[in-house]
Amino acid sequence: MxxxxxxxxxxxxPTQWLNIKSVLPDKLPPLKEPNDDRGSRLDVIKKIRTKAMLDQDGTEEKWVDIPxxxxxxxxxxxxxxxxxxxxxxxxxxxxxxxxxxxxxxxxxxxSFKLNTAIPQAYYAKNENVKGLISETGAGQWGLGLSYACNMFNIEAIVFWVRISMEQKPFRKYWSEMLGGKIYPSPSKLTSSGRILLEKDPNSYGSLGTAIGDAISYTLENEEYKYASGSNLNHVLLHxxxxxxxxxxxxxxxxxxxxxxxxxxxxxxxxxxxxxxxxxxxxxxxxxxxxxxxxxxxxxxxxxxxxxxxxxxxxxxxxxxxxxxxxxxxxxxxxxxxxxxxxxxxxxxxxxxxxxxxxxxxxxxxxxxxxxxxxxxxxxxxxxxxxxxxxxxxxxxxxxxxxxxxxxxxxxxxxxxxxxxxxxxxxxxxxxx
Amino acid sequence: MxxxxxxxxxxxxPTQWLNIKSVLPDKLPPLKEPNDDRGSRLDVIKKIRTKAMLDQDGTEEKWVDIPxxxxxxxxxxxxxxxxxxxxxxxxxxxxxxxxxxxxxxxxxxxSFKLNTAIPQAYYAKNENVKGLISETGAGQWGLGLSYACNMFNIEAIVFWVRISMEQKPFRKYWSEMLGGKIYPSPSKLTSSGRILLEKDPNSYGSLGTAIGDAISYTLENEEYKYASGSNLNHVLLHxxxxxxxxxxxxxxxxxxxxxxxxxxxxxxxxxxxxxxxxxxxxxxxxxxxxxxxxxxxxxxxxxxxxxxxxxxxxxxxxxxxxxxxxxxxxxxxxxxxxxxxxxxxxxxxxxxxxxxxxxxxxxxxxxxxxxxxxxxxxxxxxxxxxxxxxxxxxxxxxxxxxxxxxxxxxxxxxxxxxxxxxxxxxxxxxxx
Structure with missing residues (x-):
């Protein structure tokens, strides 16, 4: 046998996460502002994210306790x-x-997406955030975030690239069963989406329109925070x-x-x-x-x-x-x-x-x-x-x-x- | 925690299955022939089933070794x-x-269907059977049987109630990925199916038509045996x-x-x-x-x-x-x-x-x-x-x-x- x-x-x-940032061969280069007149991107990021996630993105500690x-x-x-x-x-x-x-x-x-959705929802709950907002492409992240937010009794609002959402009705329905509020992007709910829909009412959407909807919604509804499913330091930490x-x-x-x-x-x-x-x-x-x-x-x-x-x-x-x-x-x-x-x-x-x-x-x-x-x-x-x-x-x-x-x-x-x-x-x- | x-x-x-039949409060009443002129049903059953399954259906042993x-x-x-x-x-x-x-x-x-699909495929392989034939309704059994037969390099041929098969294209495709040959029932491949299709070429099929197709196919192709996914003693044993x-x-x-x-x-x-x-x-x-x-x-x-x-x-x-x-x-x-x-x-x-x-x-x-x-x-x-x-x-x-x-x-x-x-x-x- x-x-x-x-x-x-x-x-x-494991009872601690390992911070890859702390073991990199060099210091991680900072985020930068672009050289244009559209305002500070770093300020927007700071405004829409939970404090815990901003802290974890910045930390140099090698080990971070899992609550x-x-x-x-x-x-x-x-x-x-x-x-x-x-x-x-x-x-x-x-x-x-x-x-x-x-x-x-x-x-x-x-999928592995729950590993970060759960702590992000936990920290958001701790900061008395009403819900987490995000965008999703294939839908795995939107599904994981819906379930995690449901566990901690906060809302999940997910803007899903319209064409992809329509192609995957089962994953949308599953996300909704888990308590998620799923909207096609571009969405009428946000100023960003409304501008795009005015140009093209039948827009298929893209990851770009969905990010725009999610950030725009969070800026327009201060009781919510924005959640990331990939790329960022805290996501890799989790x-x-x-x-x-x-x-x-x-x-x-x-x-x-x-x-x-x-x-x-x-x-x-x-x-x-x-x-x-x-x-x-x-x-x-x-x-x-x-x-x-x-x-x-x-x-x-x-x-x-x-x-x-x-x-x-x-x-x-x-x-x-x-x-x-x-x-x-x-x-x-x-x-x-x-x-x-x-x-x-x-x-x-x-x-x-x-x-x-x-x-x-x-x-x-x-x-x-x-x-x-x-x-x-x-x-x-x-x-x-x-x-x-x-x-x-x-x-x-x-x-x-x-x-x-x-x-x-x-x-x-x-x-x-x-x-x-x-x-x-x-x-x-x-x-x- | x-x-x-x-x-x-x-x-x-566990390395042995437990035979519920042996612990019943009474002797299990035998199968019976109906009182009609359509021939012996017991003979048909004996002919289309593997020897191992007929033996396991009949055994009074309390414990049966899992190979x-x-x-x-x-x-x-x-x-x-x-x-x-x-x-x-x-x-x-x-x-x-x-x-x-x-x-x-x-x-x-x-689903639990693999627990019996695996031994049934194993015993069929041991008896040099070319493949196992069965019917399926919702498709879980057909899927399990396809995978189990694939493990032992024998064929799985499954007659699937046509209306249900058409409603579940993903489960059909998954069964085919696992090596199963999936046919809608009624099927042109069998005399039973052809009679039904002559009466109604657009028949939706039913579990009855699918059982008819499966038994008919096995009788008409002696290198195959018929497999059951439920009801029978050996299935409960597994x-x-x-x-x-x-x-x-x-x-x-x-x-x-x-x-x-x-x-x-x-x-x-x-x-x-x-x-x-x-x-x-x-x-x-x-x-x-x-x-x-x-x-x-x-x-x-x-x-x-x-x-x-x-x-x-x-x-x-x-x-x-x-x-x-x-x-x-x-x-x-x-x-x-x-x-x-x-x-x-x-x-x-x-x-x-x-x-x-x-x-x-x-x-x-x-x-x-x-x-x-x-x-x-x-x-x-x-x-x-x-x-x-x-x-x-x-x-x-x-x-x-x-x-x-x-x-x-x-x-x-x-x-x-x-x-x-x-x-x-x-x-x-x-x-x-």
Missing amino acids: QKNMFFLKEQDL GEVLDKYIQVGRSTPLMRAIELEQYLDTPAKIYIKREDFLPTH QSIIGLETYRQLEIAGDMPDTVIACCGGGSNLGGIMAPFIQAKVENPSNIKLLAVESNASPRLSKGEYKYDFSDPLGITPLTLSYTMGHDFMPPSSHVGGLRQHNGSPMVGMLRNKGILDAVSYDQEEIFEAGRLFTKLYGSIPAPETCHAIKATIDEALSAKVNNEKKTILMCFSGNGLLDLNGYIESSDKKR | QKNMFFLKEQDL GEVLDKYIQVGRSTPLMRAIELEQYLDTPAKIYIKREDFLPTH QSIIGLETYRQLEIAGDMPDTVIACCGGGSNLGGIMAPFIQAKVENPSNIKLLAVESNASPRLSKGEYKYDFSDPLGITPLTLSYTMGHDFMPPSSHVGGLRQHNGSPMVGMLRNKGILDAVSYDQEEIFEAGRLFTKLYGSIPAPETCHAIKATIDEALSAKVNNEKKTILMCFSGNGLLDLNGYIESSDKKR
């Missing part, structure tokens, strides 16, 4: 998530490599729970990875699973390979420029230093939602710039093929974003086979794709 | 499934009762894994239930979770309450007759003694697929007839309301069938509150309802 699922006992769960109530909710939603030894995949590939997969899809909303758990699970399994793999949009599931391994690599420069997997639709870390840029297409956010395709870059619409960002987390950008993080990118067809193989072997359907990490894992395992290397590969399974099957279906239709 | 998820270590998993390869696959798919202490639900209901929920929805195809695991998990939790609750269609998730508690109650008559939850659309155990009847509407199966609404009974179409059977397992029938099993039935509106409450508290969406068990659990917990009783309630969470959201949506539309 081969042990293939590793859990942690409640008393062995007891947050830990209770982490346990309630099923932390620790399983670490799976993927024996069947190893056998299928006939590789000498060992493959470990951290299954964040086991969380009730089917996501470190993934890596910290995994590290302890690997200790139980008696293994440590030579290669750690995660898909990369904003960079938060990547920062999460890699946190302890980044620390190890920076403190004791080693051969461990940290690999970001991108979509060829938006290969920032692979082919973008390292420079100051806006995080949103309209330029309403401050400038951050990271890899970018340019804030007005529009990736092909056929590609998956979570990896279509034009830039990403400044921490991830620095790691890439310093050569600590490697990057690779893939086409849509090949990642769905990897996803189909995973489904055949394990029954569950990976989110399109997760398929990128699976494809890279397969390639690393096959290269170990060619070189007859006894590698240990670890990857983050960031989310379930049952509600994204349209992408799979379209991709198999194309192949016919 | 309150412990609320209980797992078993690999070495503590090592089946145990490995059980572990691969995530057994043990978690036993969850539902503290949030207890608090919401403000009840002195403790509530434990066995989460079979954590299996990769989202499902005993649910109850055996739960019993051990409850020992770890330091609790034993006063009330065990499961929804009841054919009776297999019910027989599964209740197996060790049936044994205990028969061997040491006690006050433990075993409660079957039915739909008012087909309340066999609550309001049906205990008599010999066919298990299919066309009368192609042998007669079994159980509770029945009559084999030509047609429940309202709006009600959920898994609980619409007109009769059920003869073992469950005997338990009910001897007063060992209680029964209660609910309307569709009230069960979806219970499901919505569960979703708000726990994020996951219960299958409509599972909502019945949740509704009964809530009612038992509220009655404990009225009577100030410190009860311990255990229920089986049989499956996830993410792909059944249309039912929820229709039910909320009705309320408007």
